Amino acid sequence: xxxxSQQAGRYFETLTTRFGDGxxxxxxxxxxxxxxxxxRILTGCVALYFLATFSPDLVRxxxxxxxxxxxxxxxxxxxxxxxxxxxxxxxxxxxxWAVHVAxxxxxxxxxxxxxTRVTSVLALVVILSYIHRATxxxxxxxxxxxxxxFYLCLGPAGARYSVDAWRRRRRAAQxxxxxxxxxxxPSTSATIATRLLQLHVSLVYVMMGIAKLADPTDVWWLxxxxxxxxxxxxxxxxxxxxxxxxxxxVLNGWTHAQVIFELAFGLLIWNRLARPLxxxxxxxxxxxxxxxxxxxxxxxxxFIASLAFVSPAVVLTLTEAPAVRPGEVPAExx
Amino acid sequence: xxxxxPTASEATPTLPPQGVRTTLSLLLVIHLxxxxxxxxxxxxxxxxxxxxxxxxxxxxxxLQLLHMxxxxxxxxxxxxxxxxxxxxxxQLAGNAPDEAIMLPTELWPPVRQQxxxxxxxxxxxNLGDDAIEGxxxxxxxxxxxxxxxxxTGPNRLRLEYFQPVRREEYGRLTETGSTxxxxxxxxxxxxxxxxxxxxxxxxxxxxxxEAAPVxxxx
Numbered sequence: 172x173x174x175x176s177q178q179a180g181r182y183f184e185t186l187t188t189r190f191g192d193g194x195x196x197x198x199x200x201x202x203x204x205x206x207x208x209x210x211r212i213l214t215g216c217v218a219l220y221f222l223a224t225f226s227p228d229l230v231r232x233x234x235x236x237x238x239x240x241x242x243x244x245x246x247x248x249x250x251x252x253x254x255x256x257x258x259x260x261x262x263x264x265x266x267x268w269a270v271h272v273a274x275x276x277x278x279x280x281x282x283x284x285x286x287t288r289v290t291s292v293l294a295l296v297v298i299l300s301y302i303h304r305a306t307x308x309x310x311x312x313x314x315x316x317x318x319x320x321f322y323l324c325l326g327p328a329g330a331r332y333s334v335d336a337w338r339r340r341r342r343a344a345q346x347x348x349x350x351x352x353x354x355x356x357p358s359t360s361a362t363i364a365t366r367l368l369q370l371h372v373s374l375v376y377v378m379m380g381i382a383k384l385a386d387p388t389d390v391w392w393l394x395x396x397x398x399x400x401x402x403x404x405x406x407x408x409x410x411x412x413x414x415x416x417x418x419x420x421v422l423n424g425w426t427h428a429q430v431i432f433e434l435a436f437g438l439l440i441w442n443r444l445a446r447p448l449x450x451x452x453x454x455x456x457x458x459x460x461x462x463x464x465x466x467x468x469x470x471x472x473x474f475i476a477s478l479a480f481v482s483p484a485v486v487l488t489l490t491e492a493p494a495v496r497p498g499e500v501p502a503e504x505x
Numbered sequence: 506x507x508x509x510x511p512t513a514s515e516a517t518p519t520l521p522p523q524g525v526r527t528t529l530s531l532l533l534v535i536h537l538x539x540x541x542x543x544x545x546x547x548x549x550x551x552x553x554x555x556x557x558x559x560x561x562x563x564x565x566x567x568l569q570l571l572h573m574x575x576x577x578x579x580x581x582x583x584x585x586x587x588x589x590x591x592x593x594x595x596q597l598a599g600n601a602p603d604e605a606i607m608l609p610t611e612l613w614p615p616v617r618q619q620x621x622x623x624x625x626x627x628x629x630x631n632l633g634d635d636a637i638e639g640x641x642x643x644x645x646x647x648x649x650x651x652x653x654x655x656x657t658g659p660n661r662l663r664l665e666y667f668q669p670v671r672r673e674e675y676g677r678l679t680e681t682g683s684t685x686x687x688x689x690x691x692x693x694x695x696x697x698x699x700x701x702x703x704x705x706x707x708x709x710x711x712x713x714x715e716a717a718p719v720x721x722x723x
Contacts, residue, residue, distance in 0.1 A: 198533060199526055200518040224616045231652070238624075238648035247640060253566035302572050307627035307641065308620045309572075311579045317572040359521050363529065371540065375577040378544060382578035385549060390584045395672065399584040402669030404687050406590055406622065408615065412687075416675045464581060468616050 198366055201357035203483035205490070206365055207323060208284070208331035211291075213475045214319045215282025217468065218298055221316060222275055225301060229271055230264045232305060237262070239305045247307070254303035257296070274300070281320075284333020291324040312469035318371055319476050326364025330355050332490070361483075368479040369440075375473075376437030383430045391430055394423030397463065406465025425459070432456050440480050453477045543568050548576035586693060589666045591625035595646055595698065596661035606649050628664055632694055639696065643707040646698055656700060662707065664694035 225232075232239050241259050248254060261267055274297040281287065281294035298320055302313045329335040336355070383391040390396040401411050415422040436453060439445045453474055461470035520526065542558045545551075559565050568574035582588040593608040609621035624645070631638045646662050669688035670678060678686035696709040 194530070195520055195526065196518065198529070199520045221616070224614055224620075228617060228620070231648075236648060236651040238645045240644060240648075243640060243644045247637060251565070253569045254572075255570070299570070299572060305624075306572075307624050310619060310623045314572055314575060314577065321571055359529075363533070367533075367536070370537070374540065374544065375579075378548070378577040379579045382548075382576075382580040385578075386580065386583055388583045388585060390582065391580070396582055396584070398672045399582045399588065399669065402672075402675075402688065403590050403667065404669075405618065405667070406615075412675060416672050416679075419672070422672070460581075465615060465619060466581075468619075469579075 198363055199359050200362055201359050202362045202365065203357050203487065204327045204330040204355065204361040205332075205483035205486040206479065206481055207326045207328040207361055208333060208336075209481070209486050209490075210319065210368075210475065210478060211284060211287070211323050211328040212282060212332060213478070214316070214323065214472075215278060215294070217472055217475065218278045218294060218316060218320065219275065219282060221298070221312075221468065222271070222278055222301065226271065229267050232308070233258055233262060233267055234264050235262050239307070241304075244305055244307070254306065256300040256303035258300050258304040273297075284329040284335050287327075287329020287333055287335050291320065291328055295320045295324055310469060311466065312472050315375065315469065315472040315476055319368060319472070322364045322368040322371070324364075325367065326361045327358055328364070330358075330361075365479055368476065372476045372479055373437045373440060375476075376433050376440075380430055380434035380437060383433070391426060394419075394426040397426045397429070398422055400460075401463040403465065407463050408465060408467065409462040411463055429456065429460065436477070440477075446480055450477060450480060539564050539567055540573065543574050544576045547574070548578050586666055586668075587626060587629045589668060590622055591629050591664055591666045591693065592690075593625055593628070593642060593645060593649075594663045594665055595649060596663070597655065598658060598660050606653065608645065608649060625664065629666065629693055632664075638694070639707040639709065642694065642696070643698070643705060646707075647705040650698075650705065658698055658700040658705070659708075660698040662696050662698050663692050665690045666693050667691075 231237060241262070245252075245259075257270055258267070261270055277290055277293045277297050281290040295317070298313075298317055302309055302317060383396070386392060386396075390399060398412075398415050401407055401415055404410075415425075432452060436449050440449050457470040457474040461467040464470070521529070542561065542564050545555045546559045565574065595606040597604045597606065608625065609618050612618040612621065624641075628638075628641045628645075631641060642662055642664060646660075650656070650660070667688055668691050670686065675686060694709075696707045699706050699708055
């Protein structure tokens with residue numbers, strides 16, 4: 172009996188120690204912020220486009236005698252709803268435009284990486300303000316956009332590929348060019364931001380796959396779902412109904428591949444060997460889906476969020492000198 | 506003989522101090538729990554326990570604030586009515602009996618059009634709930650009419666959806682040159698827009714002999 176309890180004790184000791192070590196490595200091992208820098212630029216561009224496309228409809232939706240008065244939106248959301256928005260406090264066209272232009276400037280600064288620690292938080296406030304002002308205008312893209320910017324706020328997203336980085340280099344050059352000041356140290360906050368985004372993206376992929384498996388009308392199981400997406404004339408960007416109508420196996424294969432891809436990405440992306448392959452496949456799958464579904468911004472945002480799995484070393488290899496020197500632990504190995 | 510560089514498992518990366526790690530771990534666990542609540546309480550029929558998870562203090566406002574209060578169950582289509590494109594049609598009465606205001610009209614870039622489809626889809630999702638089904642159509646219709654300075658009624662409001670043809674029928678309809686080879690518009694909701702007391706009200710006509718007001722203006 173004593174031996175069993177000793178073995179059980181040792182088992183739990185090993186379990187907690189290994190879990191603790193794994194937890195610490197996963198969340199806190201410092202990593203280079205290169206991936207976050209790349210994500211900041213890409214997400215910022217989408218956020219800018221998202222905001223800019225509100226310009227023609229700004230007064231029509233939110234202005235006086237607009238289609239979506241604040242009171243109606245608030246009543247539909249219910250008394251328990253907590254969705255604050257800067258746009259709830261303005262309705263005059265001049266005020267709306269002032270807030271809108273300010274929002275565009277803030278998101279532009281965030282994208283360029285100017286005072287990124289501040290502008291990332293402000294950009295999140297701006298994007299959430301538009302989302303919360305009228306959630307009935309939102310589709311699947313907005314949650315992905317909001318979550319990506321939220322996680323970029325947590326890490327040093329402006330440490331690379333930014334005006335902040337350029338200003339730091341220039342300052343260092345003016346003060347004698349000490350090499351250390353030019354070095355961008357790997358940081359724990361970069362790891363936390365990246366890991367949170369990775370986990371959240373995986374969750375989204377898995378839930379998308381499960382939602383299709385839970386299909387009450389069986390169109391995903393029957394391999395016909397892509398037809399129903401492609402057959403919506405006003406939404407699609409490209410008409411492929413001629414192809415899908417005559418080639419049922421193409422239709423079935425594409426539909427099933429979409430579900431398999433979503434589930435596979437969510438689960439297998441954690442395997443380092445499968446990662447590059449899945450990211451490349453994701454580019455193709457999201458491009459095809461964007462063309463038929465009429466949700467290009469959502470598809471683009473899903474692909475950008477998926478790039479959180481690209482290691483900083485790869486980003487650095489593509490953009491500048493290799494970050495990992497001999498003997499140094501590569502960030503992606505952790 | 507040169508030694509190999511340490512592998513990832515052998516190397517100990519520089520970690521933050523224990524106190525910082527503990528605090529951050531606690532915050533991470535809280536955030537991950539909130540995400541779990543969002544998914545568990547929004548997806549498929551919800552058990553009482555899953556529903557109660559939302560009542561954990563501060564979880565719901567936290568999720569709503571970050572627009573994360575959802576299950577991310579993007580199925581894209583189940584080929585049901587609400588999955589197709591909806592449009593709001595106001596058939597004008599009075600001086601312009603044949604004129605109609607439509608939402609959306611063709612908008613560019615496509616993301617603008619998609620935004621309006623999200624709006625009309627929300628109207629479709631609210632159908633069946635007598636308390637709110639007419640609120641959004643009436644408000645949007647009032648806005649559309651005000652922008653064209655129309656203050657006379659009654660006007661006819663319809664929420665229509667585009668029903669695409671089944672794949673099997675598509676080939677046959679294409680061969681015959683049918684104008685309906687893509688599909689047809691069907692009515693999901695219909696009501697009269699009546700001006701009363703300076704406000705627009707919506708009167709849903711269930712049958713020819715029956716008319717009941719569903720939403721009054723503020």
